[in-house]
Amino acid sequence: MQGDRRLGSPKKGLTNAHHAGGLGYLFGMAFATLVLFGGLPVAHTAEPAPDVPVLVPITGFLAAEGSSQRNGALLALQNPPAGVHPRFAVTDTGTSPEGAVNALERALSDGEVTVVVASMLGTQMLAMLPIAQAQKVPLITMSGTADITRKGNPYIFRFFPADSVVKGAQVKYAIEAHHIQKPAVIYQTTAYGQSGHAEILTALAAAGIKPVYEDALDVGVKDMRPVIAKAVASGADSLLLQLHGGPTALFLKAVAAMDVHLPIVAGSGLSQPATVALLEPAELKGVCGETGSSPISGETPAARDFLARYRDAFHTDPDGFALGQYDATMMALEAVAKGATSAEAVTKALATGSYQGVAMTYKSNGHGDMAHSAVIVCFDGTSRVPAVVRHYDFPISP
Amino acid sequence: MAIAQLLVEVLALGAAYALVALGFVLILNATGAVNFAQGDLVMAGGFGAVLLADRLHVSGLVLLPALLAGMAVLGVVVALAAYMPLRRRPPEAVFISTIAVGIILQNVANRLFGAEPVATPPLFGAGRVRFAGVDASVQSVAIIGVAALLIAALYTLFTHTQFGRRLRATAYDRDMAMAIGIPVDRMIAGTFAVAAALAGAAGLLLSNTFFVTPSSGSDYMIKAYIAVVIGGWGSIRGAVAGALLIAAFEVLYPSLPLLVPALLWMPSSDAVFSQTTSTIVLDVAVLLILVVRPQGLFGEAARQRP
Numbered sequence: 001m002q003g004d005r006r007l008g009s010p011k012k013g014l015t016n017a018h019h020a021g022g023l024g025y026l027f028g029m030a031f032a033t034l035v036l037f038g039g040l041p042v043a044h045t046a047e048p049a050p051d052v053p054v055l056v057p058i059t060g061f062l063a064a065e066g067s068s069q070r071n072g073a074l075l076a077l078q079n080p081p082a083g084v085h086p087r088f089a090v091t092d093t094g095t096s097p098e099g100a101v102n103a104l105e106r107a108l109s110d111g112e113v114t115v116v117v118a119s120m121l122g123t124q125m126l127a128m129l130p131i132a133q134a135q136k137v138p139l140i141t142m143s144g145t146a147d148i149t150r151k152g153n154p155y156i157f158r159f160f161p162a163d164s165v166v167k168g169a170q171v172k173y174a175i176e177a178h179h180i181q182k183p184a185v186i187y188q189t190t191a192y193g194q195s196g197h198a199e200i201l202t203a204l205a206a207a208g209i210k211p212v213y214e215d216a217l218d219v220g221v222k223d224m225r226p227v228i229a230k231a232v233a234s235g236a237d238s239l240l241l242q243l244h245g246g247p248t249a250l251f252l253k254a255v256a257a258m259d260v261h262l263p264i265v266a267g268s269g270l271s272q273p274a275t276v277a278l279l280e281p282a283e284l285k286g287v288c289g290e291t292g293s294s295p296i297s298g299e300t301p302a303a304r305d306f307l308a309r310y311r312d313a314f315h316t317d318p319d320g321f322a323l324g325q326y327d328a329t330m331m332a333l334e335a336v337a338k339g340a341t342s343a344e345a346v347t348k349a350l351a352t353g354s355y356q357g358v359a360m361t362y363k364s365n366g367h368g369d370m371a372h373s374a375v376i377v378c379f380d381g382t383s384r385v386p387a388v389v390r391h392y393d394f395p396i397s398p
Numbered sequence: 399m400a401i402a403q404l405l406v407e408v409l410a411l412g413a414a415y416a417l418v419a420l421g422f423v424l425i426l427n428a429t430g431a432v433n434f435a436q437g438d439l440v441m442a443g444g445f446g447a448v449l450l451a452d453r454l455h456v457s458g459l460v461l462l463p464a465l466l467a468g469m470a471v472l473g474v475v476v477a478l479a480a481y482m483p484l485r486r487r488p489p490e491a492v493f494i495s496t497i498a499v500g501i502i503l504q505n506v507a508n509r510l511f512g513a514e515p516v517a518t519p520p521l522f523g524a525g526r527v528r529f530a531g532v533d534a535s536v537q538s539v540a541i542i543g544v545a546a547l548l549i550a551a552l553y554t555l556f557t558h559t560q561f562g563r564r565l566r567a568t569a570y571d572r573d574m575a576m577a578i579g580i581p582v583d584r585m586i587a588g589t590f591a592v593a594a595a596l597a598g599a600a601g602l603l604l605s606n607t608f609f610v611t612p613s614s615g616s617d618y619m620i621k622a623y624i625a626v627v628i629g630g631w632g633s634i635r636g637a638v639a640g641a642l643l644i645a646a647f648e649v650l651y652p653s654l655p656l657l658v659p660a661l662l663w664m665p666s667s668d669a670v671f672s673q674t675t676s677t678i679v680l681d682v683a684v685l686l687i688l689v690v691r692p693q694g695l696f697g698e699a700a701r702q703r704p
Contacts, residue, residue, distance in 0.1 A: 059505060061613050063513025189674055213668060220617045221673050222608045223407060226652035230668070233656060246515045246609055253607070257526070257535060274514035278609055316512075 048341045049085045050114035050333070052077060053107035055128075060095035061219070062121050064245065064274050065321050069142050071314050072325030073117040079309070081330075081337040093119045100124035104131055113137050115332045115346045120160075120321065122148060122191055129153050138347040140328040142321050146195055149367040157350045159328035159362060160321065161292045161371040167199035167242075169374035169392040170265050170290040174238055175207055176390075177288075178263040184213035184236035186227060186251070188243050193217075196242035196267055212236050219244060224254040232260055241266040241289075245275035256283040265289065271377055273317035276384045285381025288389065293359035294377045295323040297388050302358045320359070324371065327357030331370075365396045372396050402532040404653055410538035412645030413545030417600040418618050419625035419637035420552065421593030427569035427632050428589040429481060431492035437619025438500035439476070439594050443469055443601025444610030445507050447518040458521040458602055462544070465602055466595040473594025477587040485586075500615060507612040515609035518602050541603045548599055549638070552592070565589055624684055630694030639695060644680065651676035 054073045057066035070090055077088045091107065093100040100119050107113055108131070115138045118128055122145025129148065132139050132155040141148070142160040149158055174180045183204065187197040193216065204211065213234035215227050228251070231239060239262050243251060248269040255264065263286070269275055270289030273296055295318045298304040306326065310318040335349035350370075354363040362370040373393045377386035418440055425433040446468055450461045480495040521540035526533055556562035567575045568585040576582045600618070601610065621644055628643055629636025655661040655671050664670060687694060 058513065059508050059612070061611075063508060063612065064515070067513050215668065215672050217673050218677060221648070222604075223411065223649050225407065226649060226656070227673060229653065229656050230671075233662075234668075246611065249515070250608065278515060278517055 047083045047085055048336050049087055050336045050341065050346075051110070051112055052086045052088045052115055052117060052329070052332070053103075053110075053113060054088055054090045054117040055093050055100060055103040055107060056090070056117065056119050057095050057121050057124070058090070058092045062095055064272070065120055065142075065319075066093075068272075068319050068322040069117070069120050069325045071310065071316075072318070072322035072327075073329045075306075075310060075313055075322075076326045076329035076333060078313070080333045084333050084337045086333060086336075093121070093124055095121060095124070097123050097127035101127050101131065104128050108135050108137065112343075114336065114341070114343055115140060117141075117325065117329060119143065125156070129156060132156070135343075136347070137343045138332070138350055140325075140332055140350070142324050142328070144195070145191060149369050153368070154351065155347055156368040157328070157364065157370055158368055159324045159331075159370045161374050162369050163195050163199040164202075165372060165392075165394050166268060166290045166292065166374045167196055168203050168394060169376060169390075170240065170267065171200060171203035171207065172392060173288065173290070173376045173390055174240060174263070174265045175209070178238055178265075180238040180240075180263070181209060182212040182234075182236055183209065183238045183240045184215075184231035184234060184262075185211045185240045186215050186217065186231065186243065187241070188247065189216045189218050190244070192244065193242050200240055200242060211240075217243065217247060219247060221247070222250070224251045225258060227251075228254055228258055228260060232262070236262065238263045238265070241270075243267060243269050245269040245272045246278075249275050249278040252279055252283055252287060256280075263288075265376070268292070268320060271386065272319040272321075273384075274319075276379075276386075279384070281379070281383055282381055284379035284384065286379070288376055288378040289386075290374055290376055292320040292371055292374060293323050294320065294375055294386060294388055295358070296385055297377060299388050300358075306358045323359050327355070327359055327362060328370070330357065331355040331362060360393075363396060401657055402530075403534060404649055404657075406532060406534040406538055406542070408642065408645045408649045410541040410645075411649060412642035413542050413549075414600050414603045415618075415621055415625060415641035415645055416638045417545055417548060417596045417603070419622045419629070419641045420549070420634060421596040421600075422622040423626055423632060423634055423637045424565075424569075424589050424593045424596075426626070428565065428586050429485070429489075429492065431481070431489040432496070432623075433476075433590075433593065434493055434496040434619060435476060435480070435500040435503065435615075436496075436593065436597055436622055437615035437617065438503040439469065439472070439597035439615070440601040440604070440618045441507060441610055441612065441615035442472060442503050443594075443598030444518055444605035444614070445511050445516075445601075445612075446598060447602040447605065448511070448516050448610070451519040456519075457523065458519045458606065459540070459544070461519070462521075462599065462602060465598050469598030470591035470595045472598075473590040473592070474587050476594065477590035481586065481590065482583065485583075500619075504612045504615065511612070513612060515611045515614075516605075517607075517609050518605040520606050521603070535607075537606055544599070544603060548596065552596070555592070561588065565592075624680070626694075627684055628687055628694060630696040633694060633696040636694050636696030647676050647680040647683075648673075651679060 056070045077086045080086050091103040093103050118139035118141040120142040122143050125143045125148045133153050138155045140157045187193040213231045213236050266289035268291045271291035295307050298307050335346050340346045340349040351364050360373040375388045376390040378389045379386050422436045480499045484491040520537050525536050564580050565585050568582050625640030626637050629640030652673050
């Protein structure tokens with residue numbers, strides 16, 4: 001476990017005094033008595049000190065994305081709204097549901113938890129949901145798994161656009177910009193890949209388009225050339241991808257090596273700086289991708305400010321997950337600043353309020369889906385920083 | 399896509415996989431135990447190469463000797479930590495201890511290098527070469543050359559040096575080797591060093607094209623295990639053949655409709671020749687081999703498979 005707690009709980013203070021020995025114990029008791037009867041002025045007691053555990057996967061196959069999520073949360077927690085003094089600690093959930101459940105149980109047993117920054121891994125979220133509902137604690141997450149907001153659980157709030165939003169934007173852009181008629185759809189065999197694949201097919205069907213080639217790739221597939229060659233041989237006029245970051249880089253490298261010049265509109269894996277860093281600018285030329293936001297593009301003054309502060313704090317570039325989790329955490333902390341100091345009050349504020357974040361405006365659709373906008377970014381072949389070329393705002397629908 | 403070009407890719411991928419599988423077999427033969435950290439040693443080699451390239455600013459080929467030496471030291475450390483204290487216990491104890499070593503390596507890599515994928519430097523440089531009508535990447539050709547050299551060096555070590563003969567004697571019969579005065583523990587530590595060096599080389603070769611992350615070792619571990627099952631438990635020739643077969647499945651099977659256009663007319667040809675199906679077909683082949691020919695294609699050692 002890493003991170004820090006800005007304010008120690010009184011319970012912990014007494015325990016420490018007890019362990020310090022007899023004299024320490026006496027001092028501890030005297031101090032506690034003085035505090036109980038208001039004999040000593042204690043800093044910040046009148047100001048809210050929400051407990052915000054950060055339970056994210058920072059090891060395992062989702063470590064890169066989980067680290068972004070952690071960094072976004074930490075940036076918000078370390079720069080909270082005036083008068084709010086959050087206590088927080090980061091716990092690595094790994095990638096197993098048990099790891100996430102244990103971390104949540106442990107965090108809840110520590111005391112009055114106000115809101116939980118919860119894993120972006122769907123299987124972990126599904127395991128944590130019943131506990132959050134039983135304990136009436138809100139979870140704010142970047143998980144894209146559709147099911148987490150379809151279970152009627154009022155304590156889940158997702159700040160990353162659902163697949164229906166980002167995939168809708170991906171297909172819409174491919175049609176508008178490239179007039180695609182015969183796309184090839186390449187996706188991952190993971191839940192992320194399959195869920196996105198289904199939404200791509202739905203969006204294509206709505207436009208009367210049927211893919212001429214589809215293939216699912218295991219994350220362990222190294223050589224992308226056979227798939228690309230088959231897509232080209234099928235007569236495809238474009239490539240729509242729903243791949244994780246690493247495989248996206250492998251795919252684009254192979255496309256460049258094979259000198260294939262079909263329009264490519266990728267999934268959000270492309271917008272991660274770590275993915276882009278694996279490719280030469282020339283290998284990215286003309287490639288576009290969907291994402292919730294692209295903080296590295298520095299589109300607005302607020303985004304540029306976030307980018308500068310993130311780089312200063314973590315010495316790396318942020319992705320859409322980092323910015324989304326930052327906005328999510330800030331929305332919860334703003335609710336606390338406005339008087340929602342309990343878990344129930346924060347839940348109500350998240351469920352009914354609206355928040356203008358750095359990336360977009362967030363508002364629940366009644367099921368906890370907070371993000372309803374997506375952007376398309378494209379690379380010009382001269383740098384690794386993409387330009388935002390299109391915004392898509394979808395109606396808030398349950 | 400020409401068949402010759404695909405074969406170059408099969409050879410490049412298979413040669414790198416063969417280095418991983420060879421290290422796996424060497425330890426298996428020397429200790430009778432499976433080293434489940436072998437895949438994570440590939441990952442460690444990848445990150446080691448990234449670190450060296452960052453400091454030395456040289457090509458992959460130039461830093462290869464330093465990487466081999468560093469990985470050999472790591473191999474000895476793994477032997478001392480995960481094998482030596484448990485060598486008189488049942489093999490299951492070593493399975494668990496090497497799994498633990500693998501997890502430790504993953505977490506150390508995560509802490510030191512972060513979770514994001516990185517690429518090792520190319521052996522010579524980027525670009526493509528054209529030879530006898532075959533168009534291939536420089537890296538693929540270099541991988542084949544370097545892996546062939548390493549395998550030849552390994553063959554020479556085992557067949558033409560006293561150290562190699564002692565290693566073989568230890569692998570063949572540890573008790574007899576000890577009885578005739580061979581320092582068995584040192585030989586086993588040497589085997590771990592050689593196996594880790596091979597894994598490190600594979601990490602350098604593979605991670606330029608396919609990148610490396612702290613969790614990428616498990617995939618190589620599974621491939622090494624399958625290669626050894628296919629080739630024959632304990633067989634060095636078999637490990638190389640098994641590795642090449644895995645690479646052939648990965649590259650050639652999904653490309654069959656391109657090589658034989660008539661297959662495109664098969665019902666559901668896309669699904670039948672997809673990457674996913676190629677994995678299923680490979681694993682079915684492994685099951686068949688286990689049933690029909692449990693000793694593998696080149697089975698020569700009568701060892702019990704754990």
